[in-house]
Amino acid sequence: MTEAAVRTVALTKRYGSLTAVDGLDLEIPKGSVFGLIGPNGAGKSTTFAILASIVSPTAGRAEVAGFDPSSDARSVRRHLGYMPDVLGVYDNLRVDEYLEFFAAAHELRRSSWTGLVDGLLELVGLEVKREAMVESLSRGMKQRLALARALVHDPDVLVLDEPASGLDPRARVELRTLLGELRAMGKTVVISSHILTEMEEMCSHVAIMEAGRLLASGEPAEIGDRLRGGHQVVVRLAGGEVLRYTVTGEEAQRDLLHRLIVDEGLPVVEFREEGAGLEQLFMDVTEGTLQ
Amino acid sequence: MTVFTALPPLNPVLARELKQRMRGRHVWLVVTLYLVILVLILRWVYDAASRDSQFDQFNGGVNLLASAAAGRAIFQWLLFFMLLLVCFIVPGLTAGAISGERERQTLIALQLTLLRPRSIVAGKLLASLAFVVLLIVASLPLLTVPFLVGGVALSEVLKGLVMVLATAVTLACLTLACSALLRRTQAATVVAYGLVLAMVLGTLIVYGAQQVPRRGVGPRPDPWILALNPFAATADVVQGRTQFEGFTTPFGPLRDLLRLSAEDRFSEVFAGPTVAEDLPLRVAPAQVPATAVARAVPAPATTIPGLGTDFGSSSSGSGGFFIDSGNSSVGGQSFAVGALPDDRARLGGVRFWVVALWTWLALAVAAVVLTVRRISLPATRE
Known part of the structure; x- marks a missing residue:
């Protein structure tokens, strides 16, 4: 510790x-x-x-x-x-x-x-x-x-x-x-x-x-994981369609997701992990309460 | 290792304040104005003394008594204005000591150092007083004039300066407390000047109000309230025991007020009891009537600077001398030498100025304690 x-x-x-x-x-x-x-x-x-x-x-x-x-x-x-x-x-x-x-x-x-x-x-x-x-x-x-x-x-x-x-x-x-x-x-x-x-x-x-x-x-990433139950992965397909997945656990799971999508034959243009940006985290966590 | 590095370190707040103050634009202006005012006062009183027929008579000779009176008048007017200027300058110098730090947002940074609150307060106080000491030192050359003219003893000058300094310390402590208790320098300045007014004029008004129930009859109440008044206390210290001033002095009325108030001996003072034959006469200028000189028994006189007399330090026995007009005549001017009972003002059996000093000390200590508590951290509330 x-x-x-x-x-x-x-x-x-x-x-x-x-x-x-x-x-x-x-x-x-x-x-x-x-x-x-x-x-x-x-x-x-x-x-x-x-x-x-x-x-x-x-x-x-x-x-x-x-x-x-x-x-x-x-x-x-x-x-x-x-x-x-x-x-x-x-x-x-x-x-x-x-x-x-x-x-x-x-x-x-x-x-x-x-x-x-x-x-x-x-x-x-x-x-x-x-x-x-x-x-x-x-x-x-x-x-x-x-x-x-x-x-x-x-x-x-x-x-x-x-x-x-x-x-x-x-x-x-x-x-x-x-x-x-x-x-x-x-x-x-x-x-x-x-x-x-x-x-x-x-x-x-x-x-x-x-x-x-x-x-x-x-740590910011840790908070994001906690709030969203895991990493956010964004997959953009040809034609503009965007798919979002929540991946829990280690890097291996992300690789598995990638393989599955490719195996499905989807036209993947972009595959990225979306960081839990502080701004987004802040908006997710706070309610705008004033006192 | 130089001499300076071997010395114990100066209070950091004092060192910084001195550096900042001496670099400020207004410092030379304040010192110059202060000295100009004192020089004008000196010139005015000296001119008044020169025009007086007693000051230079007997075919170009000098009337020692008149000269001494002129010297005393110069000294007392200078001292009066020094006191007045201190009453004006000290609150102005000190009012921003703590509130100014708060306004500049520097107080927290200062409080979070290892400096103890008492060190911060001491540094602030000493910085304000250092400037007052500078003013006093700058005015010392002017105070030598009464020595040249005569009529003032060194002890009297020292006592007068001590009263000026004690006033400055008291006012600085009270103003510092205002500065710590109030958030804004403007408010602290107003309250501090209000306190000065209360001490100088307010006490006189209150004392006057205390006289109302008397309706002019019966013993006057003790002037306890006047112990707060720096001018009254200084008057008690420097006035000495002469009734002959030759010129109006600013402390005269206050001194009379104290003397009359203490034991209500108005008639006794002015009727003049029997002259005691064995009283030490400290002045016997050639112009004094022979009868007066003849009645005086030679006694060890204190060293008299210049041509002066030592009226102020005469304290032996139960009586002393006063010189009053109306009994004898010298060159057209009347003089008489008589004895006074010990008419110095007392409160509860203690000399008035001593009571005043203790009162100021108590006020100053209370103000400092309040200031220290106020700037101590962590604060339990804001």
């Missing part, structure tokens, strides 16, 4: 009569890029806020790198880097000074600051902006700087709330590459986003939430 970097058990958060998170059970494997998907108001940001030790849960518990954010927030902060959905930057401060400030705030030794800042700026591609004033950066650059800030103390777990919002296509591609590099470094990355196609490309695991509840969780 894979070790979990983040775990929640019956996690619940209520604000008065509103239940933002409702009995959430989640396991995020170590070293994964985990996408939390859901419509607005699904409880994603509240879940992130609990994991980051910003708010306490009403009931249930959470665990980040083995520490409880409610009772041992300091330990969690040593192991978790958090990038909120809205970027905050300080005026009248240079990029390197900005990162040095957070290095000092994380109690890192002064002698390590220069090397650390160099490494982070190289990682996020902001080396040339080292001495630029923070407020002069573009939104994409600020986003990268915020990511560098979240990485200052070399956390094991990164929680990124809507990291791709407001980014242009190029910046999104760069972000995707960057997340890949972070995963290669062994970090667990938890992200939320509304852009499902990107989540599909970035995430190894996803969880779908709606109205504070967890609807599905796991």
Whole structure:
């Protein structure tokens, strides 16, 4: 069984009569890029806020790198880097000074600051902006700087709330590459986003939430199999007719299906497995419930 | 290893705030405006003193008493405006300390570092106070003028500056609490200035209202409420015990109010009890009537800077000196030297300014505790 970097058990958060998170059970494997998907108001940001030790849960518990954010927030902060959905930057401060400030705030030794800042700026591609004033950066650059800030103390777990919002296509591609590099470094990355196609490309695991509840969780293909009872195979015949089959089990069954169709003498033009696209999965799972 | 790297690390929030503030465009403007205002006040009081017939008389000689009074007036007016400017500047500097971080969306990032809430609050407070200290240091050259003219003791200047600093600390703590409790800087600024108004004017109004049931008869109520007023407390510290000012000073009315309120000795003060013969006379300029000098017994006098007298630090025995007009005549100006009972304002047997300082300390501590609790995470509610 894979070790979990983040775990929640019956996690619940209520604000008065509103239940933002409702009995959430989640396991995020170590070293994964985990996408939390859901419509607005699904409880994603509240879940992130609990994991980051910003708010306490009403009931249930959470665990980040083995520490409880409610009772041992300091330990969690040593192991978790958090990038909120809205970027905050300080005026009248240079990029390197900005990162040095957070290095000092994380109690890192002064002698390590220069090397650390160099490494982070190289990682996020902001080396040339080292001495630029923070407020002069573009939104994409600020986003990268915020990511560098979240990485200052070399956390094991990164929680990124809507990291791709407001980014242009190029910046999104760069972000995707960057997340890949972070995963290669062994970090667990938890992200939320509304852009499902990107989540599909970035995430190894996803969880779908709606109205504070967890609807599905796991690898996208696995969720699709679970929802549809197996893989979807699309067979297009000459003349435009399309046949759809659900294949359960292994690759051998798909081969068997292929052989049977050919044996029948059907004029096959296309034979393909239809992936359980995140968008389709999302539409299949959610009901558009608002709270 | 340089000296700087060997030093213990500065509070990160303080270091960052100082860097940001000093790079801001308004810093030099505030310092310049502050000094310009003080210089204008200095010039105004000095001109008023120069026009006074006592300041330069006796064939070009200097009347020490008049000169001392002029020095005291300059000092007190400077101090008054320093206090006033601190009351204006500190809330403006501090109101955005926490709410500004919240508005810029930087507070969460700050709270999620390993900095403890008390370190964040300390950094914010010290950054605001560092600027006030800069203003005070910048105004020190102006405070040397009263020394040159005379009439002010170093201890009195120090006490006055301590009161200015204590006021700044208290207001900074209260404003910081406003900034933490209110989401918007605008709201925090309005409430903070409201608090300043309540402390400065509100306390006087409340105290005035407390007098209504007296109908001018009977003992006045203790001025407990005035312990919140920074001007009243400063007046108690710097006013000294002279009745002769020569010029109107801003702290005079407050000092009178406190003195009269404490034990309602209006008639006693102005009737003047019998002069005690063994009181130490700390000033005996040539122009003082011979009778007055003759009655004074030489006593170890404190070092007097410039041509000044040390009215403010006289505290020995049960009495002290005051100089009042109307008894003797020197060069057309009347003087008399008499003794006063110890009429310094007290509350519950404790000096008024001490009570005031303790009150401010309690307020500041409560405000800091509130601020720390407010920015502590995880929050149980939003």
